[in-house]
């Protein structure tokens with residue numbers, strides 16, 4: 001529709017119709033035959049508000065979305081189509097590894113393709129918007145939503161944020177999905193890693209480390225932003241004018257739609273920020289939150305605010321305009337189904353090509369953390385016992401794959417069977433995922449929803465014994481262990497980050513057999529593997545690996561693929577280190593450089609400072625040598641660029657992909673800078689014994705930081721450049737910026 005017509009439409013709407021566009025309700029409001037009855041009462045909004053609501057949350061499927069759209073449009077004075085928005089976070093039906101695994105690929109181009117495929121599946125199925133990517137910086141593994149993040153580094157996260165947005169939106173307006181980047185802002189820094197908690201940090205820290213990934217998503221064209229649940233320095237984000245208006249809209253020129261997180265407007269009252277829902281609605285709307293996701297606030301309060309003269313109606317008009325514009329840009333007025341159909345679903349969803357890409361992503365996401373005596377890859381002629389609760393488990397998708405097809409998941413056993421015949425493969429679960437039922441009960445789940453839990457001591461003992469007997473028959477034990485799906489993701493914060501007790505006990509028993517053990521770790525976060533590590537010969541961090549997880553794992557374990565995943569979030573040594581990240585400040589008394597006597601340094605007295613596995617770390621089956629680090633010049637003019645180069649040599653007889661990482665340290669600055677910050681990386685594929693030179697162009701932008709005035713600045717002086725295989729790299733070259 002032409003923009004002038006859209007304006008006319010806006011001007012012809014009643015205040016109720018306008019407010020309707022600013023309300024989002026979930027599927028339950030639409031699945032009843034008569035949409036006016038039932039659950040809306042729980043929310044406490046009127047039948048009219050439900051009927052006028054402009055967008056739907058988490059309903060998918062061409063048939064269902066068409067049914068709802070048809071019923072909705074029927075008899076409407078102004079038939080403005082509904083817009084369907086869903087959580088399609090890392091795959092729609094074909095599920096990729098969790099984003100922490102996507103981060104470990106260090107391959108934003110590949111992930112762009114994955115998100116494009118995801119958008120295509122979801123578009124066919126009647127969705128127009130996804131609440132993705134989630135780009136929160138995650139440095140505290142206690143936070144369950146680390147699962148949804150690409151990790152701890154602003155630069156790496158920004159690269160992924162941009163690629164995900166581009167992938168989702170690249171076929172717009174006709175195909176693909178609108179990307180709603182979330183959770184703006186700094187949600188990853190919730191205190192103590194506890195979900196929905198407060199964040200508090202200086203503006204300087206916010207700008208330098210926490211905002212860049214959202215900015216990258218907005219710069220890549222994300223058409224929507226979700227405001228986060230947390231307070232930031234005492235002000236809840238959903239009512240935070242400074243963040244939403246001054247930074248997001250004015251500084252960053254964002255003119256798309258802002259949606260609140262689920263019920264976050266009403267929660268402004270619970271935060272102690274607004275005295276009631278009416279004040280909450282005013283604060284949120286004035287902060288330019290356009291859509292109220294699943295709270296009664298806008299539905300009940302906006303009209304009284306206007307009629308009582310407390311809110312200028314033009315503010316509502318502005319919000320409605322942004323929503324109408326989004327619908328119009330997507331062509332919904334011309335085709336409210338936007339081309340989706342059941343035929344298209346059959347054609348586009350879970351095609352062999354899409355599954356193949358998912359397998360590739362899953363393979364690249366896996367991180368080989370340990371490989372003592374080159375235990376891996378396994379020889380197909382060896383006898384293998386595949387033990388553990390994830391041995392033949394379909395639940396490999398992780399908590400936020402809400403629309404994923406679990407039945408279509410390739411299990412680890414399925415994957416192994418492609419390499420081993422029944423004479424060489426023995427399997428036994430040995431135990432369930434968890435023993436502790438109280439986690440489920442505290443989440444309000446009933447006994448039917450409690451699965452993968454040890455049902456009795458007797459059964460547990462029998463399962464353990466069976467596993468031991470099975471393991472005895474084999475040369476090598478592969479232990480497929482991990483967290484339960486409900487232990488990570490939203491509201492999955494944990495205080496203990498080890499594998500479940502029952503799995504640890506089984507591992508202890510298995511280790512007494514004195515056979516090599518390979519640990520496959522399924523998890524939604526970095527777990528603490530400190531006590532497990534000495535008991536096993538090899539560790540593969542597989543995350544929740546997605547639909548093709550079993551195939552990807554088998555290809556790695558049997559050597560068809562050479563692992564190339566590198567951690568994008570540190571694996572702590574102990575919970576007491578959290579939050580932990582490589583780009584720390586040196587402090588006045590760094591253990592690495594201090595000349596003070598041993599006690600009076602910045603350290604713990606009972607655990608090391610360093611994580612068990614650092615950011616950027618990951619092994620392959622090849623040894624790669626880094627040599628000859630050099631700079632094109634030791635002096636750099638502000639207006640110039642400089643080239644840093646290194647030679648990388650594959651010392652093995654198999655092809656390998658090395659993630660060459662470049663870090664910079666600004667040695668002295670008016671606001672102190674981290675000991676190292678990632679500024680570039682390159683995935684380099686090397687043939688056996690091949691050497692390649694990798695060059696990085698160093699420019700002024702890479703050397704900038706937020707100064708005391710919270711503006712980007714560059715200061716002359718000395719910089720160190722580190723190039724190597726992970727953030728522990730020690731070799732550096734120095735140049736002087738004039």
Ligand code: NOJ
Nearest residue numbers: 058087131182261262490
């Ligand atoms: C709450 C979550 O925080 C957010 O990530 C999600 O998009 C919404 N619920 C909608 O399901």
